[in-house]
Amino acid sequence: xxPAENLRDWRxxxxxxxxxxxxxxxxxxxVDTATDEPSFVTVRVxxxxxxxxxxxxLAGATVKPDAVRVRYDKxxxxxxxxxxxxxxLVAVDEPRVFAHYGLPYTPGAGGExxxxxx
Numbered sequence: 001x002x003p004a005e006n007l008r009d010w011r012x013x014x015x016x017x018x019x020x021x022x023x024x025x026x027x028x029x030x031v032d033t034a035t036d037e038p039s040f041v042t043v044r045v046x047x048x049x050x051x052x053x054x055x056x057x058l059a060g061a062t063v064k065p066d067a068v069r070v071r072y073d074k075x076x077x078x079x080x081x082x083x084x085x086x087x088x089l090v091a092v093d094e095p096r097v098f099a100h101y102g103l104p105y106t107p108g109a110g111g112e113x114x115x116x117x118x
Contacts, residue, residue: 010068011026011028012026013026013066014066014068015069016064017070017072017073017077018069019073019074022067023045023054023056023070023074023078024043024044024045024054026042026043027041027042027053028041028053028118029041029118030042030055030117030118031115031116032115033108033113033115033116034114039059040055041068041070042054042055042056042083043055043056044085052085053083053085053087055081055089055100056070056077057070057101057103059071059103076100076101079100081096091113094107094113094114094115
């Protein structure tokens with residue numbers, strides 16, 4: 001995996017699926033609070049006036065010269081839980097983000113959140 005500080009440099013770059021189809025533009029990086037490693041990105045999708053941010057996991061992602069390639073297809077990502085452009089992921093919605101991709105979700109021992117925006 002690549003360091004979060006390097007991935008932040010990719011803000012605004014396109015995010016593509018395994019087939020090279022553009023999902024959207026990278027907006028923000030979310031790290032796993034237990035490891036401080038990049039875990040998800042938010043991707044800006046939609047049309048003028050109707051944009052939203054979807055969550056896409058970084059596990060298995062690779063960086064190309066002009067894009068970040070994730071291992072999830074565009075259709076699955078497009079159906080992912082989303083927030084408004086100026087919104088934030090609330091704690092009660094975190095499990096839904098993980099479940100959408102079939103990923104296990106375990107909060108911290110004290111009920112801490114798993115994702116933090118960097």
